[in-house]
Amino acid sequence: MSRLRTRRARPPVALALPALLAVAFLLMPLVGILTRTHWRDLGAHLTSPGVVEALRLSLVVSLWALGFSLLLGVPLAWLLARVEFKGKALVRSLVLLPMVLPPTVGGVALLLGFGRRGLLGPWLEGTFGITLPFHTSGAVIAATFVAMPFLVISLEGALGGLRPSYEETAASLGSTPLRVFFTVTLPMVAPGLIAGAALTWARALGEFGATITFAGNLPGTTQTLPLQVYLLLQDQPEAATSVSLLLLVIAMAVLIALRGRWTGTPAARKDPGAFAVAEEAAGTEPVGPVPPGSPADGGHWPLHATVTGFNELTLDAEPGTTIAVVGENGAGKTTLLRALLGLTPRAHAELRLGDADVTGLPPHRRQVAWVPQDGALFPHLSALANTSYGLRARRVPRAVARAEAQAWLDRLGVGHLAHRKPAQLSGGQAQRVALARALAARPRLLLLDEPLAALDQTTRAHVRHTLRTHLAGFGGVCLIVTHDPVEAVSLADRVLVLSDGRTLQDAPPSEVTRHPRSPWVARMLGRNAWPGTASADGLELAAGGRLVVAEALPAGAQALAIIGPEAVSVHRDRPSGSPRNVWPGTVREITSVGSRLRVLVGSEQAPDLVAEITPEAAAELGLVDGAAVWTSVKATEVTLVRL
Numbered sequence: 001m002s003r004l005r006t007r008r009a010r011p012p013v014a015l016a017l018p019a020l021l022a023v024a025f026l027l028m029p030l031v032g033i034l035t036r037t038h039w040r041d042l043g044a045h046l047t048s049p050g051v052v053e054a055l056r057l058s059l060v061v062s063l064w065a066l067g068f069s070l071l072l073g074v075p076l077a078w079l080l081a082r083v084e085f086k087g088k089a090l091v092r093s094l095v096l097l098p099m100v101l102p103p104t105v106g107g108v109a110l111l112l113g114f115g116r117r118g119l120l121g122p123w124l125e126g127t128f129g130i131t132l133p134f135h136t137s138g139a140v141i142a143a144t145f146v147a148m149p150f151l152v153i154s155l156e157g158a159l160g161g162l163r164p165s166y167e168e169t170a171a172s173l174g175s176t177p178l179r180v181f182f183t184v185t186l187p188m189v190a191p192g193l194i195a196g197a198a199l200t201w202a203r204a205l206g207e208f209g210a211t212i213t214f215a216g217n218l219p220g221t222t223q224t225l226p227l228q229v230y231l232l233l234q235d236q237p238e239a240a241t242s243v244s245l246l247l248l249v250i251a252m253a254v255l256i257a258l259r260g261r262w263t264g265t266p267a268a269r270k271d272p273g274a275f276a277v278a279e280e281a282a283g284t285e286p287v288g289p290v291p292p293g294s295p296a297d298g299g300h301w302p303l304h305a306t307v308t309g310f311n312e313l314t315l316d317a318e319p320g321t322t323i324a325v326v327g328e329n330g331a332g333k334t335t336l337l338r339a340l341l342g343l344t345p346r347a348h349a350e351l352r353l354g355d356a357d358v359t360g361l362p363p364h365r366r367q368v369a370w371v372p373q374d375g376a377l378f379p380h381l382s383a384l385a386n387t388s389y390g391l392r393a394r395r396v397p398r399a400v401a402r403a404e405a406q407a408w409l410d411r412l413g414v415g416h417l418a419h420r421k422p423a424q425l426s427g428g429q430a431q432r433v434a435l436a437r438a439l440a441a442r443p444r445l446l447l448l449d450e451p452l453a454a455l456d457q458t459t460r461a462h463v464r465h466t467l468r469t470h471l472a473g474f475g476g477v478c479l480i481v482t483h484d485p486v487e488a489v490s491l492a493d494r495v496l497v498l499s500d501g502r503t504l505q506d507a508p509p510s511e512v513t514r515h516p517r518s519p520w521v522a523r524m525l526g527r528n529a530w531p532g533t534a535s536a537d538g539l540e541l542a543a544g545g546r547l548v549v550a551e552a553l554p555a556g557a558q559a560l561a562i563i564g565p566e567a568v569s570v571h572r573d574r575p576s577g578s579p580r581n582v583w584p585g586t587v588r589e590i591t592s593v594g595s596r597l598r599v600l601v602g603s604e605q606a607p608d609l610v611a612e613i614t615p616e617a618a619a620e621l622g623l624v625d626g627a628a629v630w631t632s633v634k635a636t637e638v639t640l641v642r643l
């Protein structure tokens with residue numbers, strides 16, 4: 001059975017046949033070399049003085065070409081991947097050109113550009129005494145010209161696949177753009193870079209046409225291995241076959257070692273590789289006097305921000321204030337955070353933190369730490385190195401930074417995972433490390449984008465508690481984007497409700513809970529919210545039906561009726577007595593919230609209503625999906641909020 005199930009589908013003959021022919025076509029020349037090689041003479045051929053000399057020259061030329069390609073191609077790839085500029089498509093075509101140009105045409109072009117009578121040739125000769133044609137440096141230039149595109153294309157692809165949140169987070173932790181490049185970007189695109197470098201080297205090693213046209217064929221000076229093959233073919237074909245075999249083996253070895261890696265994305269790597277050391281080597285830039293020790297430098301930073309663009313709002317907050325930013329999808333929460341970070345052109349923030357106006361400062365100098373939705377832990381660094389990243393960027397000595405980072409990890413309950421890489425952490429553990437990393441960076445404004453979203457209920461409660469404890473001692477302002485009402489109410493001193501980028505409500509949680517200014521906020525907070533028009537003794541509901549209230553508003557006023565789910569009673573039979581709002585309905589859904597049950601009741605006489613009751617009461621009433629029930633709400637339990 002299982003063999004049947006795992007048997008692969010047979011490919012259609014119409015496709016399989018030409019595909020096999022293609023393989024045979026590509027294989028035939030290689031088989032030709034293998035079968036015609038004089039194996040007995042192979043050693044003698046490959047060790048003849050001419051071949052050894054050409055091999056030496058090939059290695060020298062190809063390694064120089066690789067060096068130049070790295071030096072020029074890496075920044076070019078970065079520019080193409082990261083910077084928007086006019087004529088980018090043209091530059092990209094220019095990069096690709098040597099790949100499609102016949103190499104001899106490339107050689108002619110090089111002669112006309114850098115040759116003795118070319119555009120730059122006389123200047124090079126007059127100023128530096130350099131004559132490229134018939135000189136090894138000319139062979140290097142020719143090889144670089146044809147090989148560098150492989151590096152640029154490979155690396156640009158890898159950079160394009162790298163999510164920007166890693167680099168942006170690194171900047172928010174105080175890292176200069178150059179340091180971000182060396183400590184985050186390069187290590188994360190290392191597979192693409194290595195693959196590109198290997199292809200570039202292999203292409204440079206095999207370069208023939210441009211070299212012979214531009215640099216000539218001088219033994220010991222420009223006669224590389226491919227040129228040797230060409231010469232040998234004329235009077236020693238067996239030796240040419242042997243040298244061809246050598247080049248073939250080298251090319252195949254490179255391709256097999258890469259195994260298609262140049263098309264891979266820079267996913268989380270387990271091995272830090274050689275670039276991890278760059279973290280220590282890269283330059284740093286001081287952000288200001290930051291005495292070590294307490295979180296956020298032990299100072300106090302009130303926030304004043306005026307945001308324009310997609311977001312239009314003003315935000316003022318005292319030091320130590322935690323503000324929950326809530327709103328429907330697309331309300332502009334993330335855009336607001338990115339504006340405060342200086343990371344988006346879609347909104348601009350005039351931002352003052354304490355006495356410092358940071359409006360004109362780049363993200364890495366604002367001391368605004370950010371935890372994006374995905375945490376964006378640097379995959380090539382351990383949890384400890386991630387956490388000490390911000391401190392190291394601010395030139396805190398390595399040992400001090402690591403000790404402080406370890407203390408933060410301990411506080412957030414992940415100290416024992418300090419030496420693990422992010423790929424070895426669960427989603428919740430990674431989120432805690434991301435929090436530790438932001439808090440350890442001594443920020444003056446802390447921005448958390450759904451920081452607890454990846455955590456399970458128990459961990460969430462634990463981390464919420466830890467977060468509250470640390471935020472209590474934090475001298476800056478903290479903005480937390482959240483969709484979780486418990487998080488908003490329990491963590492925040494204020495709830496900022498956004499709608500279309502503007503402030504719909506900015507008030508303490510108790511006020512927002514009691515008087516939510518939109519049905520969406522009310523529902524997010526777990527309350528029933530019915531919009532309508534005030535009448536003599538209540539509300540004419542927009543969705544149809546009437547609601548009797550104790551304290552009516554002036555007739556005609558637009559209002560939102562708020563009913564707490566705990567104020568809704570559920571009955572099997574029509575209740576008699578005081579409640580004046582009574583509706584027949586059907587149970588649509590029963591869900592548990594902590595130790596209580598939420599019952600959604602649909603009715604033809606009123607909008608959907610959520611009631612919260614105990615499991616015992618639900619059992620007593622025999623509540624199941626589809627059960628016919630009555631709901632009632634006392635007039636005194638309805639709060640009207642004017643819109």
Ligand SMILES: Nc1ncnc2c1ncn2[C@@H]1O[C@H](COP(=O)(O)OP(=O)(O)OP(=O)(O)O)[C@@H](O)[C@H]1O
Pocket residue numbers: 310327328329330331332333334335336346
């Ligand atoms: N780079 C962008 N270019 C154009 N429009 C964008 C861009 N990023 C976001 N938007 C739009 O801006 C609006 C606000 O987006 P934002 O991501 O700030 O919303 P949000 O409140 O964070 O939403 P969510 O709760 O879904 O995360 C949305 O309408 C979104 O489609």
